[in-house]
Amino acid sequence: MRSARAERPGQSAKAAAPGADEAPPAAAGAEREKPGGLSFSRFAQWLSLWAGRPPTFAVACALLVAWAVSGPFFHFNDTWQLVINTSTTIVTFLMVFLIQNTQNRDTDALHIKIDELLRTTHAAHDALMGLDELDAEQLQKLRDTYQRMGESAGAGETPQRVADQEQAEGDAPPR
Numbered sequence: 001m002r003s004a005r006a007e008r009p010g011q012s013a014k015a016a017a018p019g020a021d022e023a024p025p026a027a028a029g030a031e032r033e034k035p036g037g038l039s040f041s042r043f044a045q046w047l048s049l050w051a052g053r054p055p056t057f058a059v060a061c062a063l064l065v066a067w068a069v070s071g072p073f074f075h076f077n078d079t080w081q082l083v084i085n086t087s088t089t090i091v092t093f094l095m096v097f098l099i100q101n102t103q104n105r106d107t108d109a110l111h112i113k114i115d116e117l118l119r120t121t122h123a124a125h126d127a128l129m130g131l132d133e134l135d136a137e138q139l140q141k142l143r144d145t146y147q148r149m150g151e152s153a154g155a156g157e158t159p160q161r162v163a164d165q166e167q168a169e170g171d172a173p174p175r
Contacts, residue, residue, distance in 0.1 A: 044101040
């Protein structure tokens with residue numbers, strides 16, 4: 001799931017946004033997860049918060065120092081090296097999935113928040129609701145358009161006037 005999109009003419013939206021006086025739809029996972037229930041998302045969130053704290057980093061550093069100090073005791077043998085290699089590989093492998101889950105959730109939340117801001121801001125370009133569906137070339141064109149808008153605004157023009165001019169010329173996204 002990406003984010004809730006407002007239904008716009010000429011745009012393939014997945015769901016129509018509620019009217020301005022209606023409440024936004026509930027989060028997609030809200031009805032599946034019971035408050036206080038155990039789910040992968042809750043576990044991933046908790047583990048992510050725990051893993052990112054300074055005490056966790058300190059514990060990891062202490063374990064690394066303990067491993068290094070134990071080297072002479074084990075005569076720096078292959079098993080001693082295998083312990084650190086295997087441990088770091090397993091932790092890294094699992095953390096990739098944990099970080100990806102957390103990043104996906106954060107990205108979805110940001111998309112929904114930005115979509116809601118765009119939906120309720122009447123001066124915003126409606127086409128911006130589906131930017132995550134554009135390819136890199138289309139995104140670069142939009143980036144260039146907004147760069148020109150910023151430069152023109154610095155020269156005394158308003159960004160809205162520049163956007164209106166570019167829309168009339170066919171360079172800017174339709175409203």
